[in-house]
Amino acid sequence: MEAAAAAAAAAAGGGCGSGPPPLLLSEGEQQCYSELFARCAGAAGGGPGSGPPEAARVAPGTATAAAGPVADLFRASQLPAETLHQITELCGAKRVGYFGPTQFYIALKLIAAAQSGLPVRIESIKCELPLPRFMMSKNDGEIRFGNPAELHGTKVQIPYLTTEKNSFKRMDDEDKQQETQSPTMSPLASPPSSPPHYQRVPLNHGYSKLRSSAEQMHPAPYEARQPLVQPEGSSSGGPGTKPLRHQASLIRSFSVERELQDNSSYPDEPWRITEEQREYYVNQFRSLQPDPSSFISGSVAKNFFTKSKLSIPELSYIWELSDADCDGALTLPEFCAAFHLIVARKNGYPLPEGLPPTLQPEYLQAAFPKPKWDCQLFDSYSESLPANQQPRDLNRMEKTSVKDMADLPVPTQDVTSDDKQALKSTINEALPKDVSEDPATKSGLLPPPPALPPRPCPSQSEQVSEAELLPQLSRAPSQAAESSPAKKDVPYSQPPSKPIRRKFRPENQATENQEPSTAASGPASAATMKPHPTVQKQSSKQKKAIQTAIRKNKEANAVLARLNSELQQQLKEVHQERIALENQLEQLRPVTVL
Amino acid sequence: MAVCIAVIAKENYPLYIRSTPTENKLKFHYMVHTSLDVVDEKISAMGKALVDQRELYLGLLYPTEDYKMFRKLHNSYTDVMCNPFYNPGDRIQSRAFDNMVTSMMIQVC
Numbered sequence: 001m002e003a004a005a006a007a008a009a010a011a012a013g014g015g016c017g018s019g020p021p022p023l024l025l026s027e028g029e030q031q032c033y034s035e036l037f038a039r040c041a042g043a044a045g046g047g048p049g050s051g052p053p054e055a056a057r058v059a060p061g062t063a064t065a066a067a068g069p070v071a072d073l074f075r076a077s078q079l080p081a082e083t084l085h086q087i088t089e090l091c092g093a094k095r096v097g098y099f100g101p102t103q104f105y106i107a108l109k110l111i112a113a114a115q116s117g118l119p120v121r122i123e124s125i126k127c128e129l130p131l132p133r134f135m136m137s138k139n140d141g142e143i144r145f146g147n148p149a150e151l152h153g154t155k156v157q158i159p160y161l162t163t164e165k166n167s168f169k170r171m172d173d174e175d176k177q178q179e180t181q182s183p184t185m186s187p188l189a190s191p192p193s194s195p196p197h198y199q200r201v202p203l204n205h206g207y208s209k210l211r212s213s214a215e216q217m218h219p220a221p222y223e224a225r226q227p228l229v230q231p232e233g234s235s236s237g238g239p240g241t242k243p244l245r246h247q248a249s250l251i252r253s254f255s256v257e258r259e260l261q262d263n264s265s266y267p268d269e270p271w272r273i274t275e276e277q278r279e280y281y282v283n284q285f286r287s288l289q290p291d292p293s294s295f296i297s298g299s300v301a302k303n304f305f306t307k308s309k310l311s312i313p314e315l316s317y318i319w320e321l322s323d324a325d326c327d328g329a330l331t332l333p334e335f336c337a338a339f340h341l342i343v344a345r346k347n348g349y350p351l352p353e354g355l356p357p358t359l360q361p362e363y364l365q366a367a368f369p370k371p372k373w374d375c376q377l378f379d380s381y382s383e384s385l386p387a388n389q390q391p392r393d394l395n396r397m398e399k400t401s402v403k404d405m406a407d408l409p410v411p412t413q414d415v416t417s418d419d420k421q422a423l424k425s426t427i428n429e430a431l432p433k434d435v436s437e438d439p440a441t442k443s444g445l446l447p448p449p450p451a452l453p454p455r456p457c458p459s460q461s462e463q464v465s466e467a468e469l470l471p472q473l474s475r476a477p478s479q480a481a482e483s484s485p486a487k488k489d490v491p492y493s494q495p496p497s498k499p500i501r502r503k504f505r506p507e508n509q510a511t512e513n514q515e516p517s518t519a520a521s522g523p524a525s526a527a528t529m530k531p532h533p534t535v536q537k538q539s540s541k542q543k544k545a546i547q548t549a550i551r552k553n554k555e556a557n558a559v560l561a562r563l564n565s566e567l568q569q570q571l572k573e574v575h576q577e578r579i580a581l582e583n584q585l586e587q588l589r590p591v592t593v594l
Numbered sequence: 595m596a597v598c599i600a601v602i603a604k605e606n607y608p609l610y611i612r613s614t615p616t617e618n619k620l621k622f623h624y625m626v627h628t629s630l631d632v633v634d635e636k637i638s639a640m641g642k643a644l645v646d647q648r649e650l651y652l653g654l655l656y657p658t659e660d661y662k663m664f665r666k667l668h669n670s671y672t673d674v675m676c677n678p679f680y681n682p683g684d685r686i687q688s689r690a691f692d693n694m695v696t697s698m699m700i701q702v703c
Contacts, residue, residue, distance in 0.1 A: 298678030305679075313687055316679035320690055328676035353689075572682060576604060587634075 025105065032131050037104045040069035070099050070107075076134040077111045086120040087111060108132050270349050271356035273340050273364070281336040295329040299565045301338070303558075308342050314351065318342055321355045333364035598622045599695050601671060602630060603683060610686040612695055663698055670694040 025033065074084045091099075091106035099107070112132040113124035273281070282292065288304055289296045296304075305315050322338035323330060330338060337359040345351055357363055598613035606627070613622050674680055674688045 298676065302678035312679050316677050316687065317689060319677045319679055320673075320688055323676065326673040326676050328678065576682070579604065 025109070029109070029131060033105045033108050034101075036073060036108065036134075037099075037101055040073060040099065040104070067099070070104065073134055074107070074111065077115065077132055079111060079114050083114050083120055087114065090120060090122060270344050271340070271352065272358045273336060277340065277343070278336060281339045282332065284339065285332055285335050292332050295327075295331045296335055298328040298330075299569065300562055301330050301335070303561055303565055305338065305342060308346065310342060310345055314345060315342075317351055318345065321351070322359070324355065324361050331361065333361035336364055337361065598626075599667065599699060600626050601667075601686060602626060605683070606630060609684070610691065610695075612692075612699070614699060666694060666698060 074087070077084075079087075087107050087110040090110055091103040096103060109132075110120055110124065112130055114120050115132055116130060118124040284304075285296065286292060288300055301319075302315075305318070306312075308315075310318070318338055318341045321341060322334050324334060337355065340359060341351060358367075598611070600608050600612070600622070601610040603609045608623070608626070611619070611623070611626075613619055670688075670691045671686075674686055674691050675682070677688070680686075680688075
């Protein structure tokens with residue numbers, strides 16, 4: 001145990017030097033905490049005896065404490081569950097998704113504070129506190145209170161990220177959001193934190209895992225997810241550069257695992273735009289403004305966002321947040337930010353006080369250079385289809401990975417335009433049925449905290465009319481419904497209205513999801529693909545005609561709407577001029593009279 | 595000393611008004627209206643350009659440093675106006691505007 005403590009402390013020593021060291025532990029505390037941590041980490045490693053040394057040897061700076069032992073330990077502190085929840089949140093474990101040394105130590109300190117009667121706050125742990133008491137069978141914590149610290153004679157510092165402190169508050173808010181939306185999620189199963197350097201790693205997939213179930217997240221973070229906080233969350237002594245390099249290597253080595261886990265998480269998880277979302281936003285932008293390097297005017301954007309059915313004050317606030325240069329127009333990154341905020345709001349997230357860093361235009365432009373895919377995909381699709389029919393499926397949010405996204409264009413490109421339209425119309429058919437029959441599954445399908453799929457703003461009426469226009473094809477929709485009712489519901493249910501453009505996507509995602517995601521992937525996808533050709537042969541021409549007609553009407557509608565808004569603006573201005581003139585007249589009149 | 599900041603619409607109702615707690619709002623509203631009369635006089639005599647308004651402002655009793663304050667206020671006001679969701683004539687509910695006003699009042703008081 002002592003060896004483990006030494007190893008842990010030494011590893012911890014590798015990380016200090018970067019960032020301020022706000023958390024001071026006394027010798028006794030350091031000893032005790034590292035012991036406890038080693039115990040918990042050891043338990044994670046698979047055995048109390050062999051665990052800690054192994055963990056220490058294998059990955060000195062990366063030991064994490066498993067949820068189980070930690071939870072037991074916390075319960076042994078005999079604090080109320082609510083307090084423990086708070087502590088878990090505050091220490092950052094919820095945010096990072098695991099208990100690294102930093103989180104663990106902070107948590108222990110908070111437990112000590114709580115046991116001393118102090119409020120559970122970061123400030124409480126600044127002062128000297130007695131060691132936390134745990135009513136454990138082995139009572140190791142108590143036993144070790146008295147042991148002298150072997151390692152250092154001085155106070156050991158546990159620096160944590162500079163951002164952590166500031167982000168705690170925000171984390172609390174966001175964690176609360178998560179909590180409200182995912183009461184089933186355990187406090188420990190939250191996404192990892194994002195140290196500033198972490199953010200530079202463009203791992204945006206797995207975004208929605210934030211909202212995935214606790215079970216899904218439990219195994220992944222604890223083993224594979226390396227806490228990048230780890231080296232920093234260590235005690236003093238080592239060079240600052242080493243942990244960063246360590247981290248970099250960790251990032252690289254675990255990027256693959258991250259893909260598999262699909263659990264890239266950051267403290268501003270809800271404000272981070274994933275690839276699919278980005279794709280979707282870009283498509284929507286294109287629908288409003290063909291030139292992606294230009295901007296959308298205020299009135300156009302207003303009409304578009306008004307369709308999201310958010311209240312005007314909220315939309316106004318979102319605009320305020322996203323229009324960084326306050327020019328009354330939205331460039332592509334600004335538009336993405338605004339759209340993302342709208343989506344977040346519709347999913348219940350309260351709007352932030354300020355624009356989150358991951359939504360800043362500079363960040364977005366850096367993180368997402370002009371997506372070249374878009375061009376390829378657009379070119380490959382028939383021009384009869386609206387440009388933004390890329391099959392960004394919402395379900396992919398559940399299991400995003402670069403791999404999947406790379407796969408995505410391939411199958412869709414193979415589909416002919418007829419197929420696409422056939423598929424599209426099948427979705428239209430399916431839509432009213434799905435929406436009507438599965439309102440309950442809406443919430444069930446969405447993981448407890450709802451994923452943030454791109455929320456389509458355009459109106460519902462368009463789809464309804466399209467559905468009416470395509471009364472035939474009962475077979476295809478039923479098949480589609482059968483094959484992936486759940487998956488369809490997700491895209492349909494979340495947005496109350498869905499643009500026609502996106503109907504293509506769910507069908508594709510239905511067909512594609514069957515391949516990667518369902519258990520009977522092969523047969524299922526084969527089964528669904530087979531009926532489609534037969535279906536499309538039947539009424540492809542009709543559909544084509546109807547599709548084109550609908551599109552034309554839609555475009556005309558959009559143009560007229562824009563015209564309408566502009567005219568209304570002009571009317572307002574004229575009104576005001578008239579009022580001004582009348583005032584002037586009033587002023588002049590007495591003069592003439594007199 | 596900014597005890598009170600108000601933005602008045604053309605129709606002479608306040609789009610935004612905020613005063614320090616000590617000041618009686620009603621009294622201030624009255625003062626604002628009386629000052630509006632002064633502004634109206636000047637406006638009717640001159641053009642309607644924004645720049646003129648700023649000069650008008652200087653032409654009133656206020657000392658020059660408030661010009662910066664006015665400019666900040668005006669910039670924030672234009673930012674509010676740029677928001678397409680803002681209808682002219684609505685109360686100004688922009689948080690950024692609020693923050694700016696608060697900072698101004700704190701800074702000068």
